[in-house]
């Protein structure tokens with residue numbers, strides 16, 4: 001497959017939230033460096049998984065890409081145009097192409113709107129997409145696409161189960177026929193038995209409509225199942241980026257290795273012999289990240305250079321994909337365990 | 339009797355299982371009707387043992403635990419039948435003051451949501467110290483010293499300096515460790531941990547599970563671990579109870595359940611885990627939706643979603659059929675499930 005032109009190009013993206021003090025006269029006393037220099041490409045029909053500890057900036061990254069937050073600096077090119085600089089009608093047009101499915105199916109839908117109104121709302125905002133008279137039919141088609149009963153168009157969210165509500169969120173995300181869908185923890189709140197249904201749906205829709213997904217999740221086996229490539233984030237930065245086999249079979253950043261080795265394996269055989277890299281301590285505050293490599297305070301490989309020099313995300317000797325560690329080396333943490 | 343229940347010296351004087359839940363029934367009387375949340379749950383735990391309770395959301399895992407702890411919302415909750423025996427004594431029949439002694443010293447619990455279980459307006463050290471003042475009558479300074487020790491034990495860095503900090507000043511993982519500190523303060527014989535790591539990411543989860551295992555080794559504590567994470571269960575459980583629709587549908591030693599599940603629901607759960615060798619293929623998914631407790635399916639509650647069902651599944655409630663040893667399955671056709679024919 002010849003790599004086509006990326007549909008999404010994120011370059012040096014930075015999002016800092018000001019930390020202020022004082023009630024009347026707010027003074028900025030610092031900044032939470034939620035996203036701090038992130039770059040990657042996304043191709044048509046591809047899924048990029050994003051994993052990392054809670055608070056490492058995954059949702060902030062998603063919001064900046066959706067132009068729901070303005071970045072501090074950097075760019076997000078959607079089909080060659082920078083969405084972070086777009087305004088008015090142009091922003092509106094660009095947004096049609098990039099949609100989001102939210103984490104929590106229980107709170108992300110307005111309880112006072114019918115399912116038909118929720119899924120049809122994007123048509124109100126982008127009234128040029130579907131003429132008014134055809135909207136109801138279009139919403140029913142969407143319900144059908146995500147495996148819900150089209151006759152339930154007048155029901156309210158509370159009349160659906162969690163998995164069904166997540167389908168409603170997905171139908172809404174599909175309404176404007178976007179090329180990119182950002183899924184922020186789309187299955188985390190769901191029952192194990194329902195999770196697989198929603199994953200299969202996302203998979204099917206991707207093939208049907210050639211969608212590109214950014215798939216944010218904390219369940220690493222779920223991310224592996226759906227992703228072509230995976231970005232591992234730590235404290236606002238991507239520390240490793242590669243194909244799913246490169247990340248899962250040959251992780252080269254110590255954080256990725258620790259993360260993968262900590263994933264409990266759903267098989268009790270040989271559990272006594274399993275080796276884990278247990279990280280000590282808690283992640284540092286994004287308001288005051290460590291100098292040099294941000295992971296060095298919890299890293300068992302750290303040397304003097306790690307405090308002085310920031311390791312760039314690049315391919316290093318002996319590795320086949322970019323890693324932001326001075327001492328990156330491929331290590332098979334998953335198989336060496338049992 | 340009171341002596342045996344509350345005095346550490348009494349430990350080991352009872353020869354049956356340490357905690358036994360038998361045929362427990364709990365229902366909620368709501369405006370929409372009676373929700374039968376727990377419909378005949380039976381399980382037991384011994385010292386040093388880890389029982390994992392797995393199951394669908396809403397299947398009654400937490401309500402069972404709340405009933406054991408004596409903290410069920412009553413009303414709307416009502417215990418409609420069954421026994422909960424601690425050292426052979428049915429604690430459901432004990433007067434409240436005796437139950438209170440068991441709570442904390444005999445059986446303690448770590449709750450599903452650490453932030454809401456801690457009181458936001460009191461320093462965490464003070465909240466831990468309260469346990470010693472109330473239950474042990476310790477002096478203020480003694481209790482505080484013990485609180486620092488406990489915070490150290492659950493690895494809160496700089497415990498001495500942080501004992502006066504408030505809950506919101508700690509990360510999610512640290513708050514969960516503080517909850518564990520409170521639960522183990524009085525050295526309980528049984529700890530119920532209700533989804534202790536669900537809100538945490540895997541690196542912090544590994545820390546917490548390691549901590550629980552260590553506490554268990556040190557004091558031979560029995561652990562009831564409620565979770566829906568099949569990975570965590572495979573890691574730490576000795577035996578498993580799988581719940582569906584307020585009932586135990588399968589019980590088994592951990593290795594047996596993973597190697598050869600005997601109930602279609604457990605089997606479906608295991609098969610729906612994404613596996614590396616099946617990447618790119620459709621995941622196995624259990625069809626349909628979880629049951630509505632106000633309107634439970636007749637017969638086997640799982641029958642509308644079950645690939646093994648036959649006609650009688652919709653009419654006859656399957657008992658927990660004994661399979662071998664401590665294994666049991668509440669499926670009329672468990673033999674076919676075990677054989678793997680569908």
Ligand SMILES: Nc1ncnc2c1ncn2[C@@H]1O[C@H](COP(=O)(O)OP(=O)(O)OP(=O)(O)O)[C@@H](O)[C@H]1O
Pocket residue numbers: 017032033034052053054055056057058059060061218286
């Ligand atoms: N509007 C905001 N103002 C100030 N700080 C914020 C804001 N939004 C997010 N943050 C901070 O930015 C950091 C990154 O948050 P973000 O929600 O992106 O994390 P995440 O990776 O999505 O975490 P999780 O896995 O828990 O969802 C956190 O420290 C968070 O507290």
Ligand SMILES: Nc1ncnc2c1ncn2[C@@H]1O[C@H](COP(=O)(O)OP(=O)(O)OP(=O)(O)O)[C@@H](O)[C@H]1O
Pocket residue numbers: 366368373375393394395396397398399400401402411414415566631
């Ligand atoms: N106070 C209450 N009033 C009414 N119904 C309740 C109450 N507490 C629990 N229930 C109901 O009892 C059923 C069992 O709930 P329970 O909390 O035990 O589920 P669970 O197995 O712990 O699920 P989860 O995995 O989501 O925590 C649910 O349907 C719930 O709605």
Ligand code: SF4
Pocket residue numbers: 601602603638639640641642644645646647648651656668669670671672
């Ligand atoms: S009893 Fe029938 S419906 Fe229930 S699990 Fe067994 S085969 Fe399925």
Ligand SMILES: [Mg+2]
Pocket residue numbers: 058059060184
């Ligand atoms: Mg998030």
Ligand SMILES: [Mg+2]
Pocket residue numbers: 399400401450532
């Ligand atoms: Mg629960």
